[in-house]
Amino acid sequence: MKIAFIIGTRPEIIKMSPLIDEVDKRGIDYVLIHTGQHYDFEMSQQFFLDLELKEPDYNIGVGSDSHGKQTAVMMEGIEEVLLSEKPDIVLVQGDTNAVLAGALVAAKLHIAVGHVEAGLRSYDKTMPEEINRMMADVCTNLFFVPTEDTAINLLFEGINPKNIFITGNTVVDACYRNLKIASKSSNIMSKLDVEGDILSLTLHRAENVDDRERLRNIIEALLKIRGLNIVFPVHPRTVKTLKEFGMYSQLEEAPHIHMIKPIGYLDFLILQSNSKIMITDSGGIQEEAITLDVPCLTLRYNTERPETVHAGGNILVGSNTEKITSNVAKLLADNKIYQKMKDAANPYGDGTASEQIVDAIQDAYNQGKLEIKP
Ligand code: UD1
Ligand code: UDP
Numbered sequence: 395m396k397i398a399f400i401i402g403t404r405p406e407i408i409k410m411s412p413l414i415d416e417v418d419k420r421g422i423d424y425v426l427i428h429t430g431q432h433y434d435f436e437m438s439q440q441f442f443l444d445l446e447l448k449e450p451d452y453n454i455g456v457g458s459d460s461h462g463k464q465t466a467v468m469m470e471g472i473e474e475v476l477l478s479e480k481p482d483i484v485l486v487q488g489d490t491n492a493v494l495a496g497a498l499v500a501a502k503l504h505i506a507v508g509h510v511e512a513g514l515r516s517y518d519k520t521m522p523e524e525i526n527r528m529m530a531d532v533c534t535n536l537f538f539v540p541t542e543d544t545a546i547n548l549l550f551e552g553i554n555p556k557n558i559f560i561t562g563n564t565v566v567d568a569c570y571r572n573l574k575i576a577s578k579s580s581n582i583m584s585k586l587d588v589e590g591d592i593l594s595l596t597l598h599r600a601e602n603v604d605d606r607e608r609l610r611n612i613i614e615a616l617l618k619i620r621g622l623n624i625v626f627p628v629h630p631r632t633v634k635t636l637k638e639f640g641m642y643s644q645l646e647e648a649p650h651i652h653m654i655k656p657i658g659y660l661d662f663l664i665l666q667s668n669s670k671i672m673i674t675d676s677g678g679i680q681e682e683a684i685t686l687d688v689p690c691l692t693l694r695y696n697t698e699r700p701e702t703v704h705a706g707g708n709i710l711v712g713s714n715t716e717k718i719t720s721n722v723a724k725l726l727a728d729n730k731i732y733q734k735m736k737d738a739a740n741p742y743g744d745g746t747a748s749e750q751i752v753d754a755i756q757d758a759y760n761q762g763k764l765e766i767k768p
Contacts, residue, residue, distance in 0.1 A: 395422055395759045398481035398500075400472065401450070402429035402492030405678045407441040408659055410487050412567035412748035413510065414447060420752060425479050429468045429492045430455040434630060436656045444659045445572070461491060461522060468495035476503055482764045483508050483755060486530060487564075488677070489523035489698075493530045501533035506764040508755060510564060512537035513544040513553075514698035522600065523677075524698070535766070536758060538751050541701050541741050561750040562743015565681045569663065570745040573686075576660035583668055586625060588652060591670040593622040593722070598629035599675035602693055606639050608713035612693060613641050615718035617648055621726050624651045625665060671725055673711075673718070680708055681742055689735035691721050707738030 397417055401407050417424050428450035432438045442449065454471030456464055472495055476484065484500035486493040487510040500507045509530055516524050531537065537553060539545045540563035548558055586592075595616070602608050616624060626645070628636070636642040645651050657665065663686075666672060672683040675693040683690035684707040692702075695712045702708035711717040725732045758764050 395483075395756070395764075396479065396481045397422060397424040397755070398427060398476060398479060398484045398505075399424060400427050400429065400484060400486050400492050400496035402431035402456075402468070403490050404432055404437050404441060404656075405676075406487045406490060406492060407438065407445070407447070408568050408678065409511065409564045410485070411441075411445040411447055412564050412571060413485065413751060415571075416748040416752045420756075422752075422756075425452070425475070425481065426450045427472060427475055427496075428453045429471070429495065430457060431464065431468075431490065431492060433457060434656075436658070437630065440658045445568075465491050465495050468492060469499050472496055472499045473503070476500060476505060481505060482759060483536075485510060487511055489514065489527040489530075491522070491526060494526040497530035497533040504766040506535045506758075506766060507533050508536040508538060508751070509534040510538045510751060511540060513539040513548040513558070515547045516696045516698040518696050520601065527698075535764075536754060538747075538754070540743065540747070543701055559750065559754045561754075562745070562747040563681055564747045564751070565678055566685050566740065566742045566745045567748045568659075569682055569685050572660060573663055573667070576663045580661045580664040582657060582661035582664050586652065586654075586665075588623040588625065591622045592665075592668060593619065593624050593671045593673060594665055594669040595624055595626045595673045596629065596676050596679055597626075597674070597693065598631050599694065600631075602675050602713055603629075603632045603635045605713075609635065609639060609641065611713045611715045612718065613645060615715040616645065616651060618715070618719050619650070619722050622650070622670065622722070625669075626651060626653050627656045627662070627665075628653050629656060671722060673722075684708065684738055684740050685742060687736050687738075689725055689732060691718065693718070701741035702738075705738040705741050707735055709735075 401410050430453050452475050456467045483506040485508045486496040497507045537558045538561050545558050545560050666686050672688050672690045680699045680702050684702050690708045691711045
C-alpha cells in the first residue's frame with residue numbers, strides 16, 4: 395500500500411505529523427507532497443525540524459496568490475505527482491486550499507481520499523475554509539472525524555456511517571508527543587523575558603485581519619487590556635494588513651504588548667502552557683488550548699469547533715471590543731470562573747487518533763475498499 399500525504403500550511407504539517415510518524419513506524423510506503431502555500435522558514439521548514447519529519451518528496455511551490463490561481467496551480471502540480479506515484483489513498487487534513495485541491499484531483503483520478511478532520515462545519519460560507527471542507531467531503535471516501543458531534547454533521551449530509559471513523563483529533567497526539575520534548579528543549583520563556591502573567595494571542599483569519607473595522611476593534615481591545623503581558627507571534631498575513639491599515643506601530647509601542655515573529659511548534663506549546671489565557675481566531679489553537687487546560691477566548695462569531703464551547707473551555711467574543719476586554723477582566727477577577735474554564739474536559743480524544751486512522755486505512759486496503767469502482 396502507498397499513501398500520499400498532502401500538506402501546505404503550518405497547521406497541516408503539525409496535525410499530519412503524528413500520522414506520518416505512525417505510517418513510518420508501520421513500514422508503509424508513502425510520499426509527502428507540500429503545496430508550498432506556506433514558504434517562510436518560520437511558517438514551514440521550522441516545523442519539519444521541530445517534528446523531525448523528512449523533507450517533502452515534492453514541493454509544488456505555489457506561494458501566495460488569489461484562491462483561484464493558488465488552487466489551480468496546486469491541482470496541476472498534485473495531478474502530475476499522483477499520476478506518476480499512483481498511491482492507493484491520498485490523505486488531506488483540515489480545510490485549507492490544499493485540502494480542496496488534493497481531494498478534487500484524487501477523486502477525479504479515481505484514487506481514494508481520506509479526509510483527516512472531516513465533517514467540521516461553521517455553517518458560514520463566507521469563510522474560504524468552510525467551502526474547502528465541504529467540497530473536500532464531497533470527494534472523500536474515508537471520513538476521519540474528531541468527535542461524535544462532527545460525525546452527526548456528516549450523517550445529516552447523507553454520508554454512509556460505515557465510512558465515518560470517530561478518532562479524536564491528531565492535534566492531541568501531536569501535543570502529547572511533543573510537550574515533553576518541548577519542555578526539555580525550548581527556551582522561549584527565558585528568551586521572552588516578561589514578568590507577570592501572560593496572555594498569548596494569535597490572529598490571522600481573513601475575516602478579521604483583512605477587514606479594517608474588525609481589526610480596529612480587536613486592536614482597541616488589546617490596547618485596553620490591563621494586568622497581563624500580551625505575547626503576540628504575528629502571522630505574516632496580519633503583519634501585512636496591520637501595516638497597510640497603519641495599525642502596526644500602535645501595537646508595537648504599547649508596553650504590555652510583545653510582538654514577535656511566528657515561533658516554532660515546540661516553543662509555541664511551551665508558550666501556551668505558560669499562558670493564563672489564550673486569545674485566538676485559530677482553529678488549531680482552540681483545540682490545543684482545551685488540551686493544555688488554558689481558557690480560550692475566540693475572536694469569531696461562530697466556530698466549527700463548538701465542542702470547546704459546550705465543554706466550557708472556550709468563549710466566542712467575535713471582534714467586539716467590549717466583549718473581549720470584559721471577558722479578560724472577568725477571568726482575572728473571578729477565580730471560580732477561571733478554574734471552571736481551565737477544568738473543561740477535552741473533547742478531542744486521548745492522543746491515539748493517528749493509530750486509529752492508520753488502522754482504518756489498513757483495514758480498508760485489506761478489504762479492497764480503496765479501489766474506486768463505478
Ligand atoms: C491559510 C489557510 C487557513 C489557515 C492558515 C494557517 C486557506 C484558504 N487558508 O491562511 O485556513 O488557517 O493558512 O496559518 O488555505 N504569507 C507569507 N509567508 C508565508 C505564507 C503567507 O508572507 O509563508 C503571507 C502572504 O502575504 C499571503 C498571506 O500571508 O498573501 C496569506 O497567506 P495564505 O496562505 O493565502 O493564507 P493564510 O492566511 O496563511
Ligand atoms: N503555532 C505555532 N507557532 C505560532 C503560532 C501557532 O507553532 O507562532 C501552531 C499552533 O501550535 C497550532 C497551529 O500553529 O498547532 C495553528 O495554526 P494556525 O493558527 O496558523 O492555523 P489554523 O489552525 O487556524 O488553521
